Amino acid sequence: MDKSKEILMLFKENEERAFRELFNSFYDNLLLYAIQFLNDSETAKDVVQDCFVDFYVNKRFNFIRIGLEQYLFQAVKHRAIDHIRSQQRREHRHQIVMTEICENVSSTANEQNELEAIYVAINQLPEARRKIFTMIYLDGMKYQEVADKLSISINTVKKQMGRAFKTLRENLQGLSFTAILMIYFKRVFQK
Template identity: 25%
Template sequence: MAKIMCVDLPEQEKEKIFKSLFELFNSRLLLFAESMLSANEEAADLVQEAFVALWQRMDSFDNLQAIKVFLYLTVKNKCLNIFKHEKVVRRFTDGYMPEPEDKHIMARLIEAEVLGEVQQALTKLPAGCRNVLHLSYFEGLRNNEIADRLNISINTVKTQKARALRLMRDLLKKQPFHFLFFFGNIF
């Protein structure tokens, strides 16, 4: 893991590090929070609060793994606090809302991390491959529909899709998924 030492750094350097951390973790944390909560604005607010808490404690972290754990735990705990509050409110309105189990939270965390890695890998693909992959897997279009939309041949679609999948596989092979084992111990 990369070392991050913010103690005794000029404010401008801390801001650069913080911006990099925000870019690295924001979308993943947002996916995680949105998967646990029903309101997307509430999820975005929680993630922002987690980053505010990180900024306030930047000097106490010395590595990326510690920051990652802090951010996920902060978002998780804030989501659980919302569930507890809603549970009390619903108890008085005769509704019931079960609190999510740890295994569901872990599954959502893993999903957010994996989707974050996939999104990051997608940005590294050439534009043609990225477009074909997006239309095929995220919009559900068939090869002939993609060819019509992009005004290219079906063979080009097939070639771009195969190339994109090969590149994605290579990019994702390089990603460390050992964090799954680490997170398994904190939930």
């Protein structure tokens, strides 16, 4: 009996032992496969780990109709492609936001100072709050996506965004904060 079939049968007896065997048998090859798509070993590790977690948590071993090895490689391929597409969307949104900021801010020294003040104010936010703010504002993620990615509640995301806006409003006065809000709401309502 081949290794894949042995592991699938072991899942019926002892899921934890089977999962360890699955991980030890396939991790290295799946990692090398993911690196071919992503060209980044750290991201590839995350993708492969996510596939293993999904496989175990959602008990995918109960639903495999093709070979285990084929299933795992397909799962890694699809997750890697999804990651690449997601990264491209984030980069595209970031370019749009940067273009809008540049269009709304002329090259006068005063306005350049305002743009710098925006970045300084954002960078002065507490680390967790800044991360949530940039994931939503610059990366274009939805509140629920951020909550899922950071393993926190959506209410925590909402509170942190509210606090981020409050802090920015206090630190940026007049046109700077208004420009942030205009760009943000314009982008949100276009979705």
